[in-house]
Amino acid sequence: MPIDPRANSAEKLVPPAPLPLVSRAALRRVRDAMPPPTACPYCEGPVALVCNSEIYGREFGAWPYAYRCVPCDAMVGLHPATDLPLGTLANKQLRAARATNKQLFHRVKDRFGFTRSQAYEWLALQMGIPKAECHFGWFDLARCAQAGAVCKEVRRG
Ligand SMILES: [Zn+2]
Known part of the structure; x- marks a missing residue:
């Protein structure tokens, strides 16, 4: 929804x-x-x-x-002041992967001076996924790794 x-x-x-x-x-x-x-x-x-x-x-x-x-x-x-989850339930391994790769993403966001919305738009485009699905809380291990790889690529460039 x-x-x-x-x-x-x-x-x-x-x-x-x-x-x-x-x-x-x-x-x-x-x-x-x-x-x-x-x-x-x-x-x-x-x-x-x-x-x-x-x-x-x-x-x-x-x-x-x-x-x-x-x-x-x-x-x-949960999203603040709601009963809505930030995404899917995650075990310890997935929680760690989400946190690590989100940090890499935030560095790219800061480096480009992106707003939050611009940054997610950029990431979704790089990953080839709809922006509506581009949330670290929704990512599985494979998508976490993909997001991290995309962000590391920028830092190298
Ligand atoms: Zn369980």
Whole structure:
């Protein structure tokens, strides 16, 4: 779904526990919304919406919530003030790959003086994928590697 239909609905938004709220304005800001995960892509285990203090021992970040598969520890964070996941659930290896390659991407963005939107447009073009799919939170290991390779190419140039 491009934008969560609740962003423009009149119904009252009831936040799922433990979220304190779900903001309609925040839903509207998420251009490429992925629905909340219901089953883990790795082990098909149940996915819980948790406060990330359950993961890290203390709350981490401004919107300290995550979807998490307890059996295998795959997880994904949420867009601020929403119940929408940043992408697909990721195991430790994929989380590390996303973080590392996103960092390379941010260096390219800064080097070119790109806005966030310009930078993702550029990356999508380089990778040959639709911009709507160009989110590190959506990437699997192969796409993480591809994004990293594209960004390293620039730094060499
Ligand atoms: Zn799992």
